[in-house]
Amino acid sequence: MTHPPEAERSHRMARLIRHEVGDLLQSVYSTVAVLLERLPAELALERRLLGDLKNRAETCRCELDAVVDLASVGEPLIERTDLAGAFSHALGQARKRYPALSMAVQPLPTVAVVADGRALPAALFLLLTAFCQSTRQQMCLGFAQGERHVDCTIERDGYPVSPEQFQWLHVPFATTQHAVFGLGLALAQRAVGGGEVEAHNRPDGGVVVRIRFPVWSDD
Numbered sequence: 001m002t003h004p005p006e007a008e009r010s011h012r013m014a015r016l017i018r019h020e021v022g023d024l025l026q027s028v029y030s031t032v033a034v035l036l037e038r039l040p041a042e043l044a045l046e047r048r049l050l051g052d053l054k055n056r057a058e059t060c061r062c063e064l065d066a067v068v069d070l071a072s073v074g075e076p077l078i079e080r081t082d083l084a085g086a087f088s089h090a091l092g093q094a095r096k097r098y099p100a101l102s103m104a105v106q107p108l109p110t111v112a113v114v115a116d117g118r119a120l121p122a123a124l125f126l127l128l129t130a131f132c133q134s135t136r137q138q139m140c141l142g143f144a145q146g147e148r149h150v151d152c153t154i155e156r157d158g159y160p161v162s163p164e165q166f167q168w169l170h171v172p173f174a175t176t177q178h179a180v181f182g183l184g185l186a187l188a189q190r191a192v193g194g195g196e197v198e199a200h201n202r203p204d205g206g207v208v209v210r211i212r213f214p215v216w217s218d219d
Contacts (some may be wrong), residue, residue: 015068022064029057055097059129062122066183067164069119069190078193080216083150084108090124094132103140109145113213116191123191126184127209131156134207149195152211160201162168185209 013199032054039047040107069076095103131139144151188211189197196212
């Protein structure tokens with residue numbers, strides 16, 4: 001299958017940026033980690049600022065990977081994917097970064113789904129990070145398992161999202177403001193093979209994202 005020259009150039013540029021900037025972010029991440037080990041415990045403010053810088057570097061590196069995935073000229077690698085494993089990884093990172101945030105999480109479904117197993121953890125991480133940043137008091141993660149689909153619902157309280165922001169579900173690079181939300185939605189849409197991604201505001205404030213995963217069948 002041949003691809004337009006513009007798409008090939010965009011993908012090459014995205015990979016180049018990830019390589020060059022990714023090395024810089026890794027240096028920042030490693031340097032901050034060393035400083036955190038050496039700083040005395042009583043310098044709480046300095047340690048918190050360095051920890052925030054380390055988290056930002058990690059998130060930016062994940063965003064770069066998402067950009068490369070979205071600029072890819074090939075099809076997603078749709079395969080048998082451990083849904084619980086993907087969510088466990090993303091939740092672990094979110095809880096470590098936002099330990100004071102209340103997260104109501106239903107038991108993770110022990111079922112294999114049809115998805116891009118490599119891109120899905122990054123998509124979930126970006127979505128959960130965006131929700132954690134904008135949650136006022138609590139974020140909720142729920143699951144409803146049927147015979148052919150598993151529905152995942154991510155909800156948060158707080159302010160609603162504008163209609164323009166919901167367009168990022170299909171146009172991930174329309175703006176740079178709150179880019180994690182747009183990248184997470186767009187990457188999730190690409191990572192779910194034959195599934196659906198929907199987002200809307202809650203009537204009482206806040207946002208809901210629903211991701212429908214087709215259940216994997218060995219038939």
